[in-house]
Amino acid sequence: MSTSLQRGIDTLIGQIDAPTASFFTSCVHCGLCADACLFYTETNDPKYTPIHKLEPMRRLWQQEYTFWGKLMKKVGLSKPVTDAELAEWEPLVYDSCTLCGRCSLVCPVGNDIVYMVRKMREGMVASGHAPEGLKDSTQRAIELGSPMGLNLNTLKAQIKHAEKDTGLTVPLDVEGADYMMVLSSAEIADYPEIIGAVSRIFKQANVSWTLASDGFEGTNSGIQIGSSDLAAEILGRIVHAAERLKVKYVISPECGHAFTALRWEGPNLIGRPFPFQVIHIIELLDELRSSGRLKTEGVDETRMTFHDPCQMVRRGGVIEQPRNLLHMVAPNFVEMPDAGVQNWCCGGGGGVSANHRAEPVRIKVFSRKKAQLDAVNVQTIVTSCSNCRTMLLDGLENNHMDIEVIGLTELVAEHLADNAEGKAS
């Protein structure tokens, strides 16, 4: 893909729509968004103020879409956006923004700031100013099929393990199944227990499901880097597989951005509505619970809390479902301060975890999560995003905190009622 300053500027100008114009018009520079951003609250560095991360885009809006801006540009009094400026802004747009969307909740004039950061990234990619780590993972996703370089053989090996552990057959490429399960890279590489867990849950609940050999990877680096073209190519594999297998539903994995990519951006990326529905695994489990198809027995007395992944709550609206599931099996479940829509990010969303340059600041701002955790004193954190899970583990390790991190689907699977066939011994 050819990149240049002019392409970047053209892309940014093209990204400006009615919402963006209203947001830039409305901003009164009150600075409240700084208070919502963990990169500011944990560093006190004003450059991390969310709206400031959009400064080059704001000036382009002013120069192209406002009366005074156009006039100033004509008489040569406006400051043009330069390559050097975009290079300077790259760490602000990528390293210190996880697209968590907290800033969009606090703005008193109603600006959806994260909506604009997502757009700003389109221009950054087009101008060649995206972080190396994220470029590499996107390239691997395009060329190899997975940002972590995993392939079908890796998946098949994990399926084999899961089948051995559970005594169940993991369905692959079953045409006409109701549900097609998609996984995240981190699940396949680091948390393959998920395959056995869903196999057992779906067996008990009598869910007709399958994995697809040509559409199993849900992680969408294209969304994170901000390239709709690449995001569409990565997503297209899942859509193609789901259409080939004629499924009714595609299940988003425990991965925040995979959910956003599939559920909300997906049809817009490929330019047509999906012929299937998208449901997050946690939404599905809660549906199975409420219809009586998912039954658990026994409880885990451990004092545990739930980390809401940003793309699941603020950006995804899956808020009550994980709590309903936790209440089935975890009597000592407690909420962190700010839990739910106001929860603080793990620090590694939005591609930050794939961007090595961001590591020092990511580790620094984990102090926010640490403060939340210190307030509840738990032994276990449950979450429903494998990237959050890895970031939490990393942050806990760096802070010498002895807390276990587990996935919610696995926790539920561990307490499946006895009548579940094929229950692991």
Added chain:
Amino acid sequence: MEQELLLWVRGTGLQIASAVFLIGMVYRMLHILLLGRKHSLAQPRGSEWSGALRTLWKRTFVSTKLSARGNFTVITGFIFHIGFFVTFLFLSQHIDLIRAVLGLHWPAMPRGVIDMAAVLAIGAMVALLVHRFVDPVKRLLSDYQDYLTWALSFLPLLTGFMLLREIGFEYITLLTLHIASVELLLLVAPFTKLAHMFSTFISRWYNGAVNGFKGINI
């Protein structure tokens, strides 16, 4: 001479300023809205309208926990806006003017209340200006427009208060200055961030619509 100037300011001057304000604002808002946006092809989980209307109202109050600097901004900002609108909408002379132009009227507030509202609004504005200088976040974000619009909003309040109290100048001079300062505000508002007085509602609508579409009750 002074009389003539006052007559022009309250006649032709006010008409020009009002026309620029109205036409400018309508143009500015239409310009925003006509840029349009892509309608999502994803399956909605809720209603854009209910989310939009909820955010239109609820965003008036900040629901996120803020730092001391954030709370200062919110509280001082509230005092300024309330003080400004109380003096603007409930001073009997203003109501007379609105009745003369639009035919609408409502009861005035007692002068003591208006005085207090004006003093609070002026005090809040001074505090916000000082905060803009000393707070590192606001200082970084601020540009000339922030100071220009501050001054343009401050002058009508200040001259209006001086007029009521007859401080500094002759009544006619103060009245001329007060009306002229309002005209300046009206002339500039559509082309600066003062346009937020209307665009805020568009912003909140779009922000809330996205959440409403996703079925997120925020």
